[in-house]
Amino acid sequence: TQLLEQSPQFLSIQEGENLTVYCNSSSVFSSLQWYRQEPGEGPVLLVTVVTGGEVKKLKRLTFQFGDARKDSSLHITAAQPGDTGLYLCAGATTNAGKSTFGDGTTLTVKP
Amino acid sequence: NAGVMQNPRHLVRRRGQEARLRCSPMKGHSHVYWYRQLPEEGLKFMVYLQKENIIDESGMPKERFSAEFPKEGPSILRIQQVVRGDSAAYFCASSMGQGSFSSYEQYFGPGTRLTVT
Numbered sequence: 377t378q379l380l381e382q383s384p385q386f387l388s389i390q391e392g393e394n395l396t397v398y399c400n401s402s403s404v405f406s407s408l409q410w411y412r413q414e415p416g417e418g419p420v421l422l423v424t425v426v427t428g429g430e431v432k433k434l435k436r437l438t439f440q441f442g443d444a445r446k447d448s449s450l451h452i453t454a455a456q457p458g459d460t461g462l463y464l465c466a467g468a469t470t471n472a473g474k475s476t477f478g479d480g481t482t483l484t485v486k487p
Numbered sequence: 488n489a490g491v492m493q494n495p496r497h498l499v500r501r502r503g504q505e506a507r508l509r510c511s512p513m514k515g516h517s518h519v520y521w522y523r524q525l526p527e528e529g530l531k532f533m534v535y536l537q538k539e540n541i542i543d544e545s546g547m548p549k550e551r552f553s554a555e556f557p558k559e560g561p562s563i564l565r566i567q568q569v570v571r572g573d574s575a576a577y578f579c580a581s582s583m584g585q586g587s588f589s590s591y592e593q594y595f596g597p598g599t600r601l602t603v604t
Contacts, residue, residue, distance in 0.1 A: 382529075409592060418491075418578050418595030419530070464529060466593070474520060474543055475593065479529035 379403070380467055380478035388484040392454055397481040399465035400447045406468050408448050409475065410439055413462040455485045489514050491581050492561075493596035500603050506566040506573070508599045512581030518542075519562040520580045520593060521554055530578065536562060537584065569603045576600050 380401050389395055399408070407426040411419035423432050425441035425448060432439045436459075438451040452459055462482050466475040492511040500506050512519050518537055522530040532546040536556040547554065551569075556562040566573055580593035 411595075418580075418597050421592055421594060424592055474532055474535045477522075477530045477532070482527065 380465055380476055382463075382465060382478035382481050384481060385479070386482045386484075388486065389455055391456055391485055391487050393485075394451070394453050395455055395483070396449055396451045397463055397483070398447065398449050399467075399478055401467060402446065403467070403469060404445050406445075408441060408445075408468075409466045410448070410450055411464040411466065413464060413480075414460075419462075419464055452483075455483075457485045457487050459483060460485050491579060491594050491596035493579050493599050495599060496597060498599055498601050500569050500601065502570055502603060503568050506569050506601055506603075508564040508566075508577050508579075508601070510562040510564070510579030510581075510596060512562070512579075513594050516581035516583055516594070518582045518584035519556050520582070521562075521564050522578045522580065524576045524578060524598075533564070566601075569601075571603045574601055574603045 380399055383398050407424055409424050410422045412422055413419040423434055423439045425432060425439055428443045428445045430441045436453045440449050448465055460483060462480045464477055464480045466477045468475045491513050494509050498506055520535050521533040523533055524530050534547050534554045535543040538556055539558050551567045553565045576598045578595050578598045580595045582593045
């Protein structure tokens with residue numbers, strides 16, 4: 377059973393601070409997705425990473441896939457209250473089929 | 488709206504009744520996934536379906552729960568004889584499932600919040 381562990385589980389910071397959240401596993405993934413979920417809504421896909429060592433940027437968000445494709449990180453620069461939400465990572469091990477989701481990091485950015 | 492659609496958004500059922508949750512995937516998507524989420528928890532996989540086929544139901548409880556994705560119409564998650572512990576948000580996601588990396592990318596609906604009284 378593939379297991380994705382996300383840390384920290386909860387994170388509360390002030391507007392303008394930087395933060396990094398992590399997604400770790402002992403399994404190798406073919407690809408990994410990051411999602412953000414706001415209260416009362418479904419998760420929204422942010423990015424997919426597929427190559428070991430890959431770095432993708434989405435405005436103030438930087439996503440990195442580990443060289444061994446077992447872990448990933450999400451770094452947010454100058455966090456804003458609009459970044460508040462549950463950040464989920466999901467990994468897939470085959471070229472089709474279900475993904476395994478982590479339990480998420482709940483981020484609160486205070487104005 | 489070409490997104491994943493789920494209905495109803497909110498569903499209240501008394502213990503022992505049946506709950507039927509519907510999901511229409513994004514246009515062009517042939518794979519559907521159902522997840523369950525409790526407050527402040529992550530998504531727990533339930534079942535993965537293609538048209539007329541159940542591919543993986545390893546996350547489905549053995550009793551009272553069933554899912555289908557018929558040739559025509561939406562996917563249905565059915566919960567018979569609901570109990571209070573079934574109260575949760577149920578999310579449906581769809582993907583292309585064409586064997587490329589984009590097949591991993593799941594697009595989620597807004598969810599159905601089931602409350603069992």
